[in-house]
Each structure stands twice: as structure tokens, then as C-alpha cells.
Amino acid sequence: MDMNQYLEVFIEESKEHLQTCSEQLLVLEKNPEDLSIVNEIFRSAHTLKGMSATMGYEDLADLTHKMENVLDAIRNSKIILTPELFDVIFLAVDDLEAIVMSIAEGGDGKRDVTNVVRKLQQIEKGESLVIPTINETAAASPVLETMEQATMGEYDEFEMTVLQQSKEQGFKSYEISISLRDDCLLKAARVFMVFEVLEKSGEVIKSNPPAELLEEEQFDQKFTVTLVTNESIEETKKKIMKVSEVDVVEITALNLEELRHAANIKEEKKAADKKPQEGTDQSPSINEAKETKKTVKHAPSKTIRVNIERLDILMNLFEELVIDRGRLDQISSDLDNQELHETVERMSRVTSDLQTIVLNMRMVPVETVFNRFPKMVRQLARDLNKKVDLEIIGAETELDRTVIDEIGDPLVHLLRNAMDHGVETPEKRLSKGKNEVGKILLKAYHSGNHVFIEIEDDGAGINKERVLSKALSNGILTKETAATLSDKQIYELIFASGFSTADTISDVSGRGVGLDVVKNTIESLGGSVTIDSKENEGSIFLIQLPLTLSIISVMLVEIQQEKYAIPLSSIIETAIIRKEDIMNAHNQQVIDFRGKVLPLLFLKDIFDVPVQNEEEEFLSIVIVRKGEKMAGLVVDSFIGQLEIVLKSLGNYLSTAFAISGATILGDGQVALIVDCNALIH
Structure with missing residues (x-):
């Protein structure tokens, strides 16, 4: 049975079920007595297991089955909910998301999940747990093991065609292995800066891990990219090494003949492995048939995926139409012809409706970016031994797709800063007369032709004296200039490149580290970012973004x-x-x-x-x-x-x-x- 026709539906529904699991787990952690929440998570896991088995993704089905067993024991009051248990279930959801992402990118859905499966089985049997740290989990990840080998692995047919055509046009193709320093803070920010340098030198064809994992810092200190350029190895290496916190850069020229030969051998081996099975019964099992029947019963999809470049072309054509409409208005007014007046008025009404449709096609709720933050904040709070509540307001606010794609990384930086050096530890908060649970507010709203995103914390705030002292010692400004600055202008200083007032290096962030990247990214989108802060009361970062309505x-x-x-x-x-x-x-x-x-x-x-x-x-x-x-x-x-x-x-x-x-x-x-x-x- 050809399952490819169901693949897109499977991927979209799997993402929805995993999102439900993540959201409901966060709610359950705050309301552990509410078993109805467990039932909601169980239903999503059960549906995902059935779909995975039907589609033939064994690792996905097996891990979901083990998670389902634990959830079933919880809802039947056989297992007591503990923070350690939540950690394991969240790790399982992370692995499930990684598998689905791999399938969406054309992978086979294979992943080493033995570590998480073992821990789920321990929970099911009532055994005690030893929860790994983030670094231990990362070290066990097959993605990271692949990166230690600093190899790109295989190229698909499309990528090979691009590499071949580039060679024919006189370009060079390199595999570039880049290692960041062990003490690098905000790895995703440095990766962003490396990519910015590379994209000025040529075109990035592929990265390992993929861009999504790099953005989420799901890699060790090393990553690899394939670059097509007309520069020499020495020129390219020199440019990359200028990025701060880059430790080692290794560049090798690609041999396309060898890549083609290796790909041919693999295809021949696959064909040989498949041949003995040709006479076997390929019919699906009864259970699979039942699950497939369920899938077929779903209402047909009423959405289609459209490449963003096609929408850009459509927008450009429509812009030309609007200019011509204005010209017709002018001609109609000059000639004062009634029939022409009526025609132009009708054309104006039609193009106005068309305009609304074209613009709305590009709008996406910021919810698509905000959804991943609650789980991230929860994990950071655990790592930092802090208690933090994240409140999200205005997730339905819509932004242009191109802005949505770029805004995720700056928001991650700002939230990490708020978590690490904004919100204090419970002990410090209590000593200041505050609630031991810190609050971070993430808010989005429209105002005029702009969207505003606020990140507010009720933490320690920014110490003006320390900021000025650091700025003076770094030579960013003189004593004379410092005396004339307002409070807001002092806060703006933390956007200087590499500026930090952190006393110690942190695994998460230093207040100010990476904020130069945040500011540059937002300004490149035509937006702006401002700060307001009160010491011991908290800070507010206000991001203003254009709707990009052209x-x-x-x-x-x-x-x-x-x-x-x-x-x-x-x-x-x-x-x-x-x-x-x-x-x-x-x-x-x-x-x-x-x-x-x-x-x-x-x-x-x-x-x-x-x-x-x-x-x-x-x-x-x-x-x-x-x-x-x-x-x-x-x-x-x-x-x-x-x-x-x-x-x-x-x-x-x-x-x-x-x-x-x-x-x-x-x-x-x-x-x-x-x-x-x-x-x-």
C-alpha cells in the first residue's frame, strides 16, 4: 500500500497532537490532581501511536506506546506524579518532535530512543530514576554523535543537482565544519552570525544539524554546512574566524564524482536487500488496515501549501496592478468620461477585495512562534532552580510570514536573559519581599500599522551604575557623554556588541550577551527594540515590528x-x-x-x-x-x-x-x- 498519499496529513496531525501533549503537560504540572488533563494527553498519544504504526514508523510508535503505558498508569492512580517523572515525559515528547521533524524533512524517522524508553519502563515498574542533565542528554543524542564526526552524510538528488550546476558555472563547493568555544553563550546567536557571513560569500545548500535544530541550540559545539561560492578556502575561513566565539574552522572541497559513486553503491545495496522480499506477502496487517480506514474517513484537506516565493511574486504583480489602478484613476479624472468613471470604480472595488485576500494569505499568528516557549521556560526554570510563570497574551496577533520566520531567535534570547539574569532565585525574591514565583509576560498586539511584542519580567531589573561602569571600562563612551545620558539611553548601552554586566559566565546567558544580535535582527526587519527598567522591580523589552504590508x-x-x-x-x-x-x-x-x-x-x-x-x-x-x-x-x-x-x-x-x-x-x-x-x- 502506498502511504505517501497520507504523509502530509500524518505530519500535520502528528505536530498538532505533540503540541497538545506539550501544552497539556505544562497545565498538568500545575494541576497534578486533575486526571482529565491526563486523559487528554493519553488520547493524543494513543492517536499518534496508531497513526505511526499504520505509516510504518516503528521508533515513533514504540516510544509513543511506552509513554502511553505510563500515562495509563497515572490516570489509574498507579503512579504518583513527580517532577522527575515530568522531566522524562518531556524528554520523550522532545524525541517524538525530533522524529516527526525528521520525517517532514524527508528522513526515515529512525532515532535512538533507547535511553528514554528505558526510563519510561523504569517509571512503569515503579523503579527509582536518575534523571540526566541537559549536557548528558545532549551527549547521548544521535544528532550530536553525528556532528562529532563533522560529516554531512548524504545529499539528495536536488542538492546534488544544485552542486553539479554550480560546478559547471565555475563555483566551488565546500563542506565547512565549525566548532564553537566550550564556553560559548547563546550558541544559536553565533550560528546566526556565521550563516550571515556565509550567505554574503555564497549560498548555503545544507546544514547538519538542520537549521531548526541549530536555532533551538539542539547541537553540541560543532555544526557543518555545505557552501557554494567563488571564494577560496582561505578567504572563507578568514571571514568565519572573525565571528566571536568560533574556535575551529575546517574546510574541505567537495568531490562530486565520489559523492555520486557513493550514492550509486547505496542504491544498489538497497535494491539487493529488497530483492529477497519480493515474493513475500506485502499486505498490511488487520490492525493497520483498521487504522488506515480511520485515516481515510477524515474530511479531505481544504488547505494547500504554497511556497513563500510564489506569494512574493503574486504580491509584486499586485503592486504593479495597484500602480496602474492609480494611473487609470488619474486618466478618468482628466477625461471626465462617465463610462470610464464607472469602469474604474468597479475595478477599484475588485482590486480592493483582491488586495485583502493577497495580504491575508501571508499573515500568520505569532502563536506559531510562541507555542514553543512555555516548554523552554519550564526546562530553564528547572536548570536554574527558579520558579517562573510564563504568561502569554495576544498569541492570535498576526504578522507577515517573513517576519514570523525571523523573530523566533531574538525572542529566545530575550526570554533566556529574563530567566537567567532577570528573575531572581526564590530565596532572593523572598528576601526582597517578593513572591518566590517570578513572572514573565510575553504580550503581542497591533497598534496602527505595527505589531508590538513586549517581554516583561518582575525580576532584578538593570543596574544603571554597573552598566555605565562597564561601558566606560570598555571604551564605549566617555565620562562627559555618560553624564548627559538619560536612564533609557543608559539601558540602550547593553545592545553594544558583546556587552555584558554578568559577574559570572552562565550556561544560559549573561544579561546583554547576544543582545547586539537581537537588535540587528529586529532592525533588519524594519523594526526597533527599546528597554525600560526599574532596579529590583523588573525590565520591559518592547519590540516594534512592521506588518510588512507593502x-x-x-x-x-x-x-x-x-x-x-x-x-x-x-x-x-x-x-x-x-x-x-x-x-x-x-x-x-x-x-x-x-x-x-x-x-x-x-x-x-x-x-x-x-x-x-x-x-x-x-x-x-x-x-x-x-x-x-x-x-x-x-x-x-x-x-x-x-x-x-x-x-x-x-x-x-x-x-x-x-x-x-x-x-x-x-x-x-x-x-x-x-x-x-x-x-x-
Whole structure:
């Protein structure tokens, strides 16, 4: 029976069942008396076991079966729940997730699970447990054993084709084995920096372990990548060694002929092994048939997977359509033809609906990233002997897929920092009059055309004096400059490369270590990160991210002969005032706006617009807001509201102040898009 037709359904359903197991285990740990939670976990494990057996993944089915036995004993009150027991079940779930991930990547689902199976059997028999540390568990992992050999193993047909075509075009292919220092903190951050260097030199074809495991730090100190480049071995090695905490780099040139020969031998061996079984009965067992029947009964899938690159192409085509729609609007207005008016209006309605669909296709809930954090925080709390509650709010908030893919690593760094050097130990918290259980709040929400993610802890906060002292000793700033800094500017110093106020090196993190990577990653996405902290009360890291909606609604304004676009999401209202109503306060021109002092910003001065005619008696004001702060942008006139395509200015003009991009208007003119956040800041 061909099981490939069920593979995609199997993988998706397995991920859902494992996610349920992880979430419910965390709930059960806090409510060990609630056996209904055990029943929920048992049902997911039982379903996963049946599906795995049907699909022929023996390691997956065997491990799930052993876990199911333990859960059955728990719900029948034969086994008492203990922290050590939870540790083993979480280890089992980790192994199950790794197997499913391997299958999703085209693997055979094989994994050495004897260690966890043995411990589950010990629990089932009522024997005492010796729980391994994280390092011991990692050392026993077959993934890590593979890495110690520093070999990539096999390449599939697609990868071999890429390597062969690259060779024909004159590129070189290298296998690069990279070892990080034993005392390396935040290994995933260093891996990210290595990949950033390699991607500037060429194209990374493959990594071992895969990128997902590297991101989650599921590897020892060593990892291997295959790179296609036109650089020499010496040039490539020199660039990698510049990354801090990289210890050893070994590079070997790939011999494609040898790889092909090895692959052919393996295929011949497989065929030989399979031949004696050709006469045997290949029909599935009765149990498998039953499970297969269950699978077939599921409602047909109403979703399809679409490569993100295809969505990018669709978005680019739609952007061109929006520009042409604007041009048609302009022509229709100029010609004043009723039939053309009606046609253009209908086209506008249809393209608006199409626009909503195209943009929504790329939106994904941040829940897909947040889901993995509760288990991570639980394990870190165990390792650090701390008590921590993680509260997640706004997991349904949606972000563009490209941002979702990149935001996971920075959030991991910030949560690790909060766990290790934010939240204190229970003893210290009690001595300060706090609850012994620390709290970390992870919150996501929309505001205007941005998504905000907050990570707040009620821990020790940031010691300003220590930060300044470290910054001075590192030569980051002078004593004169230090005396002028505000509290927030002092906190910003911890984003300097390699900056840390940690007294001792920790296995998890040092407050500030890796935050340079966090800041760089978020800014590369067009976002920003800020800090607020109170000593002994806690810290808040606020991440602001764009929705990456390349089509936005704006108010088009005119300054002399130039047109500018102000995003509607930043605008409160527009107004016209008399010039004589302007007052001066602290060298700043202001107006009285409904009882509040509103600062005025003259865009013609900020953007150095040449003045061709004299100022009028009345001024047009666009009132914008960023958080609690407001300002009035002074323009010459309002043109009107329209939807525009946001185009990047490119690297050459990326430093232009208060300009976030540009757009092409219906008449072919280019209008710059005003960054209100930068102006108010």
C-alpha cells in the first residue's frame, strides 16, 4: 500500500497532537490532581501511536506506546506524579518532535530512543530514576554523535543537482565544519552570525544539524554546512574566524564524482536487500488496515501549501496592478468620461477585495512562534532552580510570514536573559519581599500599522551604575557623554556588541550577551527594540515590528511643488490654523490643541524643500501620534486619501531621515513616505 498519499496529513496531525501533549503537560504540572488533563494527553498519544504504526514508523510508535503505558498508569492512580517523572515525559515528547521533524524533512524517522524508553519502563515498574542533565542528554543524542564526526552524510538528488550546476558555472563547493568555544553563550546567536557571513560569500545548500535544530541550540559545539561560492578556502575561513566565539574552522572541497559513486553503491545495496522480499506477502496487517480506514474517513484537506516565493511574486504583480489602478484613476479624472468613471470604480472595488485576500494569505499568528516557549521556560526554570510563570497574551496577533520566520531567535534570547539574569532565585525574591514565583509576560498586539511584542519580567531589573561602569571600562563612551545620558539611553548601552554586566559566565546567558544580535535582527526587519527598567522591580523589552504590508493607505500632502505621503495609521486628524495662533515654548513652536500643548514640525524645513512662494496666512496641519506623544506636521495643502505601494529606497538612501520609502503616483510622479515615528522621536 502506498502511504505517501497520507504523509502530509500524518505530519500535520502528528505536530498538532505533540503540541497538545506539550501544552497539556505544562497545565498538568500545575494541576497534578486533575486526571482529565491526563486523559487528554493519553488520547493524543494513543492517536499518534496508531497513526505511526499504520505509516510504518516503528521508533515513533514504540516510544509513543511506552509513554502511553505510563500515562495509563497515572490516570489509574498507579503512579504518583513527580517532577522527575515530568522531566522524562518531556524528554520523550522532545524525541517524538525530533522524529516527526525528521520525517517532514524527508528522513526515515529512525532515532535512538533507547535511553528514554528505558526510563519510561523504569517509571512503569515503579523503579527509582536518575534523571540526566541537559549536557548528558545532549551527549547521548544521535544528532550530536553525528556532528562529532563533522560529516554531512548524504545529499539528495536536488542538492546534488544544485552542486553539479554550480560546478559547471565555475563555483566551488565546500563542506565547512565549525566548532564553537566550550564556553560559548547563546550558541544559536553565533550560528546566526556565521550563516550571515556565509550567505554574503555564497549560498548555503545544507546544514547538519538542520537549521531548526541549530536555532533551538539542539547541537553540541560543532555544526557543518555545505557552501557554494567563488571564494577560496582561505578567504572563507578568514571571514568565519572573525565571528566571536568560533574556535575551529575546517574546510574541505567537495568531490562530486565520489559523492555520486557513493550514492550509486547505496542504491544498489538497497535494491539487493529488497530483492529477497519480493515474493513475500506485502499486505498490511488487520490492525493497520483498521487504522488506515480511520485515516481515510477524515474530511479531505481544504488547505494547500504554497511556497513563500510564489506569494512574493503574486504580491509584486499586485503592486504593479495597484500602480496602474492609480494611473487609470488619474486618466478618468482628466477625461471626465462617465463610462470610464464607472469602469474604474468597479475595478477599484475588485482590486480592493483582491488586495485583502493577497495580504491575508501571508499573515500568520505569532502563536506559531510562541507555542514553543512555555516548554523552554519550564526546562530553564528547572536548570536554574527558579520558579517562573510564563504568561502569554495576544498569541492570535498576526504578522507577515517573513517576519514570523525571523523573530523566533531574538525572542529566545530575550526570554533566556529574563530567566537567567532577570528573575531572581526564590530565596532572593523572598528576601526582597517578593513572591518566590517570578513572572514573565510575553504580550503581542497591533497598534496602527505595527505589531508590538513586549517581554516583561518582575525580576532584578538593570543596574544603571554597573552598566555605565562597564561601558566606560570598555571604551564605549566617555565620562562627559555618560553624564548627559538619560536612564533609557543608559539601558540602550547593553545592545553594544558583546556587552555584558554578568559577574559570572552562565550556561544560559549573561544579561546583554547576544543582545547586539537581537537588535540587528529586529532592525533588519524594519523594526526597533527599546528597554525600560526599574532596579529590583523588573525590565520591559518592547519590540516594534512592521506588518510588512507593502500596500498602505496614506494622506497625500503637498509642500511647495513636492508631494509627500503620510500613513493614515499615524494620523489623528487634520486641521487648518491661523499663523498668528502659533506660540513659542522652550525654543519650540507650538499651538494650543484642545487644551494641550502641541509641538509643530515644519516639513519644508525638515526636508529642505525650496520655497518658491510666500507663506499664506493659514497653515494646514496633520496631527500625528506615536504612543502617548503627538505632533503637528505643517504642510502647504492636503491632496487627499489613497492607497499606495510602498517601495524601498534601497541601501544607498536607507539613512534618509524620517523617510520610510517612496511610491509611484498615478501621474508617474514619485512621492516620499513620511516616517512619523522618527519625526516624533
